[in-house]
Amino acid sequence: MPNPMSVRTLFVSDIHLGTRDCQAKLLVSLLRRVRPERLYLVGDIVDLIAMQKRAVLPPDQQRLAARLLRLARAGCEIIYIPGNHDAAMRRLCGLRVHRVRIERQAIHVTADGRRLLVSHGDEFDTHVRIAPWMLALGDGMHQFVLALNRWCNRGRRLLGMPYWSLAAALKQRSGAARRYVDQFEQAALYQAAREGLDGYVGGHIHKAGFRARDGVLYCNDGDWVEHCTALMEAPCGRLQLIDWRGEVIAREPVMVNGLKSGEALPDAVGAATRGA
Template identity: 85%
Template sequence: MTRLTARTLFVSDIHLGTRDCQAALLASLLRRVRPERLYLVGDIIDLLAMRKRAVLPPDQQRLAARLLRLARGGCEIIYIPGNHDAALRRLCGLRVHRVRIERRAIHATADGRRLLVSHGDEFDTHVRIAPWLLALGDGMHQFVLSLNRWCNRTRALLGLPYWSLASALKRRVGAAQRYVAQFEQAALHQAAREGLDGYVGGHIHKAGFRGRDGVLYCNDGDWVEHCTALLETPDGHLQLIDWRGEVIEHEPVMAASAVPGATDVLAAAARAS
């Protein structure tokens, strides 16, 4: 098995405690990637779902144990709770089993960029989608996830690799695309307002990169549908990888980022607006 060299790894939306958690696929990735630093960017443990029905099968238990072994082995782990594990925000500032819990973080890349890291649920108030449509979308999402489970059980029996039915369906829904676009703009605006070079988050289960005026948006995806993570190479380059460790997208070339103080100018403009 080929090892992947990583300075930093960002993963989010694992949703441990639910039937949709793809724990075995994430464990497979962590056998190939040994980062110096690991950000757990929210919704790692789905405490909301576990109020109704707790599911923690052996593969999820093994994944939790692997994460703790990484911490004991010297990997710096920063846990940023999301909206599904928000109860853990009361522990922000503490270190538990060598895992540091923070509300948000500023990550410095190897090439000197400063990135805001948060789960992303704080931007929900900036997304202008009718409440009834959000509720309908959430219900449909749960239904699609159930179809996703059955689809991939069938594929596994046929010897086929994991494939995200949920992702394929959402790419064809206009309301979902508008929600993602508004979320991305809110995150970019926040990073620019703080004078930072970019943003890293999860929450919306849609991995990808976007750039605007020299500010970079990165979403690491999730581990119930897309099974992707964001990896920083030793030289500071960012790339999205899938559960097999294969690169599926590189960060875009940011022309404006080469201009000294570009983010400071953006931040000043944002404060004035």
């Protein structure tokens, strides 16, 4: 393998260590390909909720945890922002554990001077207008689809084929899932604009992507149970989504004079998030 590529910052979230769906081996593969100066762990790194029922920590996951600690010892600045599945870690916010800084959220300044709010994103759940019974049904279906995803990729490995996300492909076809993502993105964009920032970086919804509106940039780094993607900041400050092989799958939208065409944030979003 060639020497790892140096990157200024890497954002990863939703690893869900401790579950059967964690694609730790693929994340280790990425961390062999890129060498970040700063690494943000943007929530749901360890799935403490799932581990209360059944803890799964195979060798691949143990190697990933060890690699993260080695990165910290080697001088990589690691900021851990707990999510809803590892919310118990929020009691440690403000502390350093094994050279890893734990924070509730962060303001990241890119190389080109932009200020981005970084949080897991579960704080926006109250602004997404979906009935509780639909959320419960969706969670049950999600677990079923993830089980199908495991079997699908087990077969692909036997055939010598690379990882492919069946779960992500099925969710892409769901209108309800698209509406959920749209509302989440709008809430995150509004919060960043409300705080006078240039953008937002988060995870939580397992849907990697960019969105720009009224000069504010939304970035979601994806997850490591379905999409296996990360957000990377190049030395110049530009942001890109990469997959587990380190290949660029999307670049941040180009804005002219800080603005990108698109309608203004709906009043309903502002009203829903006011006071957040």
